[in-house]
Amino acid sequence: MKQRGRIAHWAGCAAVLIWSLVPIYWSLKTSVETEAAARAQNYVPLHPTMGNYATLLTRSGDLPGQIRRATLNIVIECGAATIVTVVLATLAGYAFARMQFRGRQTLFYAVLATMAFPAYTTLIPLYKIMSDFSLVNTYTGIVLVYVSGFLPLATWVLHNYFVSMPIGLEEAALIDGATRLQVLRRIVLPLARPAIISTALITFLFAWAQFLFPLVLSTDSSTQPLTVVIAALQGRHVVPSTLLNAAGVLAIAVPALLALAFNRYIVNGLLAGSNK
């Protein structure tokens, strides 16, 4: 009986590993093969080569140039969106958690209401607004849209964390004559670091995964992120699958490493964001 339980447990663990890793492994494998080797369908790469990566990262030409530009774009867009989102969400979350002001309830409910709507509800109007302000094909346009999308969740998570923090230290500092901003910077921010890191990571990963918004908001390669460029390559049959997979591995390298390194922060942030 006990033996059977242990076998079932390890079989379950194996299922988790196989389910999560096989597609990633297969892509990694294809990305280090030549086209001929990929067609042979071996389960392991017999003669691994970095040729595909070398082509993408160092070779000049249309495709590698586009991939490198798209990599730069996605880093800029996700980085900027994360910084702006976390800063604004921290300020607003703190105000909601600790300060009294008129319209606080109304605004808070407005923030929560926007979280209930599917993101694509506002796809077309956001495109129209951005094109009215000539922000299509600009970093600003994409970052504004990302921030507007991620700000409500980030504010909600940070607000909850601030509320859960003991208030005594802040009160003591205020009585001793510290200003609100000093309290925020010297006491609240250091204590809230785990929540801020979680929020930043989740925002960054959400931004990295965006596809339909940048597809609509950037029509040329000057601002297209890696996701949009890779999806466009997929449709073109001249791009060999080995090269396509190498580009895919480049696109998942950053989020995969972040997820593996900071999984505790991500798990906490996800649970804080969705358990209401």
Next chain:
Amino acid sequence: MVKGSSLPDEKLAAPAAVPPAGRPAAGRRLSRRQQGGRPAERRALAARGLPYLLVAPLTLFIIGLALIPAAFTIIESFYRANPLDPPTRFDGIGNFRRLFANNAVITSFGNTAGYVIVGVVLSTVLGIFFAVVLRNPFRGRGILIAVLILPWALPGVVEGILWTGIFDPSSGLLNGVLSSLHLTSHGSVLLGDNRWLTIVLIELVQVWQITPLSTLLVLAAMQLMPHELFQAAAIDGCGPWQSFWRITLPLARPGIAVAIVQALIATLNVFDQPYVLNGAATTGASITEQTYFISFQNLDFGGGYALSLLITMITLIISLIVVRGVYRRIDY
């Protein structure tokens, strides 16, 4: 939902709000009085204005890039808005009538229903299964959880690319395995041929992406269950299966409800995976894909608005029904 209840008590926040305006300034007021008391007043005024300053950027974003666009979607869905057919004019329910007369749209509703059913059922069942596996502490559990959340962290588009390597008719892993087991002939086409097979396989890729969150939500609910309950049940002769069906599953309902809702929202709005795996092919196109085709390829923005509004309403209504039906508040 109970979101609003986490606002802090008025009582709790009130004393914190008083000191900056009152206390420090009061101490200084004595010494400043001879000079006219201006800086103290200015400081008090600044302190009172501070919260507005802190929430101002958020307010601008919410109004300008969420509420106004949402209002646009609602209003313009009743207008004929097409740059190829100007001017924009009121059209009553014309957009909706045209949508329901459009076969591609009707088909996309059926397709999306397929994505939703396959996605919600599979991600919930797998999520519960993985949560049971990870429930009790064991060596390597942390690593397993890190690996588990990997697919959640990756962009849906690139996941589509990863899975093309598995679904590819000639060099794909799936066909390779199936044909070496003599289940299919070598090189049989998996995607784009048969409508429901296409939908199931594409949805499998999305299930891969959304199952980690389902697992975490169910796992979090399981972690709250007191151990004594299971010990008591075991003493009463309750086997592992019985205690799973009779205790674990019912008590995990809050987590399962949230997991189902997140899966519903994701699957009702599925776009990335079918777009990448199936291109512009109409076999298996989702409603969100149709919205994109109608607005940005046919430039019928009015129709796009109307379809967006429909998906939003459907998403909200179904989510509400699930929360009502599955969610139970559980206090230990």
